[in-house]
Amino acid sequence: MTFRFSLRDAPEVLPVFPLPGAILLPRARLPLNVFEPRYLAMFDDVLRSPHRMIGMIQPKENADSEDRIPDLYEVGCAGRLTQFNELPDGRYVVALTGISRFRALREETSFTPYRRLRVVWDEFRPDSQPTPPSTENDQDRRELLKLVRSYFDARGLEGDWDVFEAADEETLVTALCMLCPFEPSEKQALLEAANGLQRRKALAALLEMGAAGDPAGGGEAGGRLQ
Template structure:
């Protein structure tokens, strides 16, 4: 059960959205955000005064000031909040459920709001079993090793080898620096097995190329 929500109908029909290129939230994933723009500070204030729900969504083109929105995003609940001395908000969103955008509302708020359809993704509200399920962990980790070697990156392999399937797949999908269309493909994969298959394919494709990532580590 995601953040206490049992059915799609339990989630609000209208939600504020935070369009952010290359950033993705998935159900039960945790996304730390540093909020400093006035319109999004306003959004967080309003969310904290209400149900704490914010929809993360990727822009899909159009004018920079008001880009089109991707058809699918993921709603998260603010599960941690801190204010810095210079007025920024440090929040963590914990993913609840994906949603389909039914339409954008004409609003007076400085941030954008959409009518969200959660029903197609009601299964997101139910955590998958803790067992391996159909995840081919060996194949996934083999692709991950090649991907990281190509980019000069490293991870905690003990964690990767023992993490529950959903935590492993979703954390990699959220953290690895894929292009926005690839992030969207991972988000829109129908289920965990589908997402794992897309993730494995993307890592293998990238490893087969030249790789242009910076040296570092994935947290």
């Protein structure tokens, strides 16, 4: 059965999974390997909820000790739990499908071992609507793929180029935003882009800086993106 998200049914309080350098975007899929007890408990609770939604949000890099609970960025993205598998060692291998971004109002006090945020959704209403028509032309596609190749070469990354070339505009841009090793603040800027066109422009700028060796254009090199 297809899950249809309506702002009328959106939860006002979300359990959140703070993870630096990891963002989720609407209509994208994010696999997660869950092993910490507090997040195992969170997924147990989410499985019993009517909406099965979790907020992915990045912590800010402002903690001055390991004991300090980091502040969180104000904007995250909610994902619905669409795949769940429990391994023999007790870990959960799950996947979230991006539904809509949200803005955090405040953190809720609770007895749960995980963090919960009171959120609002209205400013991101287009996230839950059908994918808008692509504005990309052949020249745009060639220029973006050229930047991707230059970035991957400079960073020592590998990619499935047949998949990249066959992907539609939103799928390609979303995958690159989520998977490229950009800094957390750069990932946040991509997440908060007003629309798909602005996100594509911001992505292109980061790829160009990263290909040129600019420290602002990404984190550690190595690995494979597909």
